[in-house]
Amino acid sequence: MNQIIDIGLLGLGTVGSGVVNIINSPKGRHPLVSSINIARIAVKDLNRPRSIKVDSSILTDDPFEIVNDSKIKLIVEAIGGIEPARSLILSAIKSGKSVVTANKAVIARYGKEISDAANAAGVYVLIEAAVGGGIPIIEPLKQSLGGNRINKVTGIINGTTNYILSQMTKEGANYNDVLKEAQSLGYAEANPSADVDGHDAADKIAILSGLAFGGPINRESIPTKGISNLQSIDINYAHQLGYEIKLLAIAQHLYENSTVNESIPLALRVEPTLVPNEHPLSVVNGVNNAILIEGEPIGEVMFYGPGAGAGPTASAVVADILNIAGISLTNETEKSLDPLLSACSWRNCYLANPRDMPQKSYIRLITRDTPGVIGSIGNIFGQSQVSIQSIVQFDLTNSEAEIIVITHKVIKGKISDSLAKIEELKEVIKIAAHFSCL
Numbered sequence: 001m002n003q004i005i006d007i008g009l010l011g012l013g014t015v016g017s018g019v020v021n022i023i024n025s026p027k028g029r030h031p032l033v034s035s036i037n038i039a040r041i042a043v044k045d046l047n048r049p050r051s052i053k054v055d056s057s058i059l060t061d062d063p064f065e066i067v068n069d070s071k072i073k074l075i076v077e078a079i080g081g082i083e084p085a086r087s088l089i090l091s092a093i094k095s096g097k098s099v100v101t102a103n104k105a106v107i108a109r110y111g112k113e114i115s116d117a118a119n120a121a122g123v124y125v126l127i128e129a130a131v132g133g134g135i136p137i138i139e140p141l142k143q144s145l146g147g148n149r150i151n152k153v154t155g156i157i158n159g160t161t162n163y164i165l166s167q168m169t170k171e172g173a174n175y176n177d178v179l180k181e182a183q184s185l186g187y188a189e190a191n192p193s194a195d196v197d198g199h200d201a202a203d204k205i206a207i208l209s210g211l212a213f214g215g216p217i218n219r220e221s222i223p224t225k226g227i228s229n230l231q232s233i234d235i236n237y238a239h240q241l242g243y244e245i246k247l248l249a250i251a252q253h254l255y256e257n258s259t260v261n262e263s264i265p266l267a268l269r270v271e272p273t274l275v276p277n278e279h280p281l282s283v284v285n286g287v288n289n290a291i292l293i294e295g296e297p298i299g300e301v302m303f304y305g306p307g308a309g310a311g312p313t314a315s316a317v318v319a320d321i322l323n324i325a326g327i328s329l330t331n332e333t334e335k336s337l338d339p340l341l342s343a344c345s346w347r348n349c350y351l352a353n354p355r356d357m358p359q360k361s362y363i364r365l366i367t368r369d370t371p372g373v374i375g376s377i378g379n380i381f382g383q384s385q386v387s388i389q390s391i392v393q394f395d396l397t398n399s400e401a402e403i404i405v406i407t408h409k410v411i412k413g414k415i416s417d418s419l420a421k422i423e424e425l426k427e428v429i430k431i432a433a434h435f436s437c438l
């Protein structure tokens, strides 16, 4: 294998440096790695000191120079954010280059525009690193599970929030203290909003949903709730009742019998969710990610591993580079795209009304400790056809009580209607928390 493929790397941060480390240490890896030459690298600041050794003559601070360089066959976009990343990806495609990107924000919003452009230009855009860090999940969904009807994708796909929740559970610590600790360890950003408010997980579930169900949905409409208002008391009660609280991202096909030609309604959401102890996602801790796919005929298959970090993310990026390199070395024209590697949408999907989503609920109520309060609450749930799985009272003071209700699975609208009526009861002081349960 002595043909060399020149690639252009945009960005030399955590992911870009990880890619350089792998490509520049080919010994013991697949022989294709030796065919890759990082010919140009775009950086923000040419004078910044770097932890890795790179030849300064290949650096530029103009990424478009690399995208327009005719020697470069493949662009690796590791800049992140929406712009200029989106324009760079589209320009690279326009000039006939395949692209590898870890950019979930761009793919979640502009994935269809980008894959249409790539298919028209006869090039690949591969995104294995965009979801789940080092976990192979994109190509398995596109290829290895291609024969299945996928019914549901459930993921822990944000390492930062999973680390925070794991520490809150293990140490009984509160959210703000654990966030500070996560920031000092470098697990959480100085501005943690993208992670803790659920936006990063929403980008990722939008991408997984598009692949699993065959069509994009409107990213901005995904109901998204983060972990910043989560109280350690709910983690504690959940634990006593046999659950862990995890930030889950879920995409679910609501009517499994639709045909390919129909538009299909999907229920998507990102929210803290009670996961029963016996469920495989309950034991996914720390910065790890896991994605559980339910399909027919495969049943359940779970992908687990490191969801972030330089090495794991670069591992996924390099796998994509090798996929494209392997194809270009065996297929001179690169015009006959491998239909399973190239992305495509094959049906219309839309977001169902959140009220129609079936779910179990955990509800924590603060009430006056008077006779009949549990009966009144039970009556209201009963009138809305919400069946209760368990109801437990914890005494707060002599006059106030905390009541935890876990319901059976029912559409969310019925729960919301019941809670609106329960809130009106004179014995109820407030609805202190409400989470979904698996």
Ligand code: HSE
Binding pocket: 130, 157, 158, 159, 160, 161, 195, 200, 307, 308, 309
């Ligand atoms: N910030 C992400 C996480 C990693 O915490 O999982 C990059 O997608």
